[in-house]
Amino acid sequence: MRIAHIPVTILSTVCLFALCVFAAGTVRAQHPCSVTPVLGVLPAANIFSAQQEQALGDVEAEWVETDYHVVPDALSAHLNAVAARMLSQFPPDLRLRVILIDTPEADSFSMGPERIYITRKMVSMLSNDDELAGLLGHEMSHILAHQNAVVVTELFHEILGVNAVSDRKDISDKLLRTLASIDQDKKAFLKAARIIQRSEDIHQYEADRVAVFVATAAGFSPQAYADLFDRFAKTNGSSGNFLTDFAGTTTSNERRLREIHKALRELPRACREIVPAASAEFRTWQAAVISDPDLVRR
Numbered sequence: 001m002r003i004a005h006i007p008v009t010i011l012s013t014v015c016l017f018a019l020c021v022f023a024a025g026t027v028r029a030q031h032p033c034s035v036t037p038v039l040g041v042l043p044a045a046n047i048f049s050a051q052q053e054q055a056l057g058d059v060e061a062e063w064v065e066t067d068y069h070v071v072p073d074a075l076s077a078h079l080n081a082v083a084a085r086m087l088s089q090f091p092p093d094l095r096l097r098v099i100l101i102d103t104p105e106a107d108s109f110s111m112g113p114e115r116i117y118i119t120r121k122m123v124s125m126l127s128n129d130d131e132l133a134g135l136l137g138h139e140m141s142h143i144l145a146h147q148n149a150v151v152v153t154e155l156f157h158e159i160l161g162v163n164a165v166s167d168r169k170d171i172s173d174k175l176l177r178t179l180a181s182i183d184q185d186k187k188a189f190l191k192a193a194r195i196i197q198r199s200e201d202i203h204q205y206e207a208d209r210v211a212v213f214v215a216t217a218a219g220f221s222p223q224a225y226a227d228l229f230d231r232f233a234k235t236n237g238s239s240g241n242f243l244t245d246f247a248g249t250t251t252s253n254e255r256r257l258r259e260i261h262k263a264l265r266e267l268p269r270a271c272r273e274i275v276p277a278a279s280a281e282f283r284t285w286q287a288a289v290i291s292d293p294d295l296v297r298r
Contacts, residue, residue: 033271035217042202047156047164048149050113055168056149057112059175064101064117071100071120075292078285079118079136082129086136089217096143098136100289106232110139112148123289125232127224128278133215134225141210142203151199152178158195159188205259212263216271224276226260233257 048056079098087094096114106121116139126132142148156162156174159181165171181188208229216222230237239258240250264272 033216033219033268033274035213035267035271038213044146044150045153045157046146046149047153048146052165052171053113053146053149055171056152056175057115059168059172060148061111061115064111065099069102071102071289071292075285075289076100078281079132082132083116083136085218086133086140086214089214090140090144094140094144096140108135108139110143110148113143113146116140116143120289123286126228126286128276129282130215130221130224130274130276131228132282133218133220134211134222134228137211137214137225138207140214141207145203145206147199147203151196154195154199155192158191204256208256208260209263212260212267216267216274219274221274221276222264222267222271223274226257226264227276229253229260230257 046053076098079100083096083098087096096116098116098118100123101117101119103119104121105119106125108116108118108122110116116136118135122135126135152175155178156165159178160174162174165174178192182192183189208225211225212222215225229235233253233256235251235253235257237257238254239261240254244250244254
């Protein structure tokens with residue numbers, strides 16, 4: 001869960017923000033609540049067709065999987081089992097897989113229209129499948145909003161002055177030129193920072209809301225996502241109030257926590273009362289991810 005949810009290919013080059021910050025067994029039995037996740041997508045320029053967006057995701061994924069070690073599929077199976085349950089709440093044409101990677105950061109992010117990456121350290125921070133479900137729902141929201149393609153569209157326009165792409169090679173070349181400009185030109189760097197931050201301001205609240213609703217609809221505890229965000233953002237339960245808003249001391253993460261709590265209150269009481277629980281399958285899988293000998297040696 002990236003607090004500032006920035007496309008990782010750009011993040012790794014620009015270093016914009018210091019905050020960036022199962023085969024065995026079965027997933028816990030479902031107890032779905034009667035709620036319907038609705039994605040509120042704001043209109044935004046997007047020069048990528050569905051096929052081109054797929055190519056963009058493939059290019060970025062190739063870079064990610066070259067830079068970071070991809071954990072064997074056997075340890076990713078539990079992630080995809082939970083993801084499959086979440087996907088049942090989304091349009092049937094949404095197809096994705098969750099990929100576990102080994103990096104020093106606790107993070108999760110999406111790439112293109114069909115990949116979600118979660119780091120091994122992020123897995124170590126989770127308390128149960130309910131938190132994992134909220135995390136996946138958040139990333140699925142970003143995918144459905146085409147956030148990555150929208151951000152890259154604006155970067156190409158503002159930094160390269162181009163408004164169209166063609167095949168995969170063209171997309172890769174333009175992306176490399178954009179990253180080179182950001183790396184070498186302070187004005188381009190600041191322009192990219194503004195574009196990405198503006199995208200974050202627009203999309204994060206909506207992705208948080210969708211995470212709460214879709215996890216609930218799939219039978220997971222919605223409170224778990226609030227717990228995860230509070231722990232990860234170190235807000236210590238503080239969501240600000242009228243006085244801190246007036247004084248200008250409410251932080252962006254406190255406002256996000258407030259909106260998450262607001263989404264929780266919109267749910268039926270029975271849904272809010274679903275209790276987070278760490279199943280034996282979850283604990284076994286988490287322990288295997290943390291202690292896998294090959295990964296420990298790395």
